Amino acid sequence: MNGITIYEHADFKGRSKAFTSDIADLKPVGWSQCVSSVKVTGQPWVAYENPNYSGKFLVFEEGEHSFVGEEMDDKISSLNLITENLTNPEITLYEHINYEGKMMVIKKATNLSKQEFDDRVSSHKVQSGAWLLSENEDGTGLNFIARQGVSFPNYLAINFNDKLSFLRPLRPGTQ
Numbered sequence: 772m773n774g775i776t777i778y779e780h781a782d783f784k785g786r787s788k789a790f791t792s793d794i795a796d797l798k799p800v801g802w803s804q805c806v807s808s809v810k811v812t813g814q815p816w817v818a819y820e821n822p823n824y825s826g827k828f829l830v831f832e833e834g835e836h837s838f839v840g841e842e843m844d845d846k847i848s849s850l851n852l853i854t855e856n857l858t859n860p861e862i863t864l865y866e867h868i869n870y871e872g873k874m875m876v877i878k879k880a881t882n883l884s885k886q887e888f889d890d891r892v893s894s895h896k897v898q899s900g901a902w903l904l905s906e907n908e909d910g911t912g913l914n915f916i917a918r919q920g921v922s923f924p925n926y927l928a929i930n931f932n933d934k935l936s937f938l939r940p941l942r943p944g945t946q
Contacts, residue, residue: 773813773852773944775831777806781838784808794850796822806847809836813944815853815901817916822848828914830903833944853901853941855919860900860940862917864892868925868932880939884908892935896922905937 772791779785788802797803806818811831820826820843829843839847859878866872866888875888883889895904897919906912915931917923917938926932 774811775816775850775852776810777802777847777850778808778810779805781807781844783810783835783837790850791852793824793852795824797848797850798822803848804845806839807844808838810834811836811944814857815941815944817851817853818843818847819849819851820846824849824851828916830916830941832942853918855899855901857900857941857943860902861898862900862902862938862940863896863898864888864935864938865894865896866891868893868927870894870896870922870924877938878940880937882908882937884936889936890933893926893932894922894924901941902938903941904931904935906931906934908937910937910939 774789774791776787776789778787809831811833813833815830815832817828817830819828862877864875895917897917899919902917904915904917913931913934915929
């Protein structure tokens with residue numbers, strides 16, 4: 772069973788509430804911007820700062836997360852379950868917009884910072900899985916979730932053009 776339990780305070784203290792499906796706005800259920808820790812079973816979840824899955828986000832994979840971090844503490848407003856099959860992930864990166872120029876097929880976590888594709892990617896197609904794309908090789912900076920079946924022809928639209936340095940597939944849960 773895929774689920775996320777959110778907690779009011781760090782270390783799983785205070786009130787809690789469990790969810791098994793997406794919730795576009797935590798406010799109507801009395802939980803907007805008061806989440807400090809989470810537990811995840813099964814597939815990963817994406818927690819967003821704003822309602823309707825927008826703004827800054829964090830990915831929570833299966834396990835216990837005793838603190839969501841300073842940047843998102845008491846700021847989570849929506850939750851999105853990753854439903855893709857996360858086994859055998861594959862993404863194709865393209866040097867230019869509209870899937871043009873050189874291409875590179877990736878199947879595992881990859882640091883592009885020491886390769887010719889560092890800061891040169893402008894579009895992608897996800898063949899399978901879901902991916903976390905990061906501006907910096909340590910996963911910081913701008914991030915983007917790339918999902919199966921959602922091709923992205925132009926990184927200019929998300930201010931991510933020529934910024935990708937690290938990417939990794941999201942890990943499937945054991946549930």
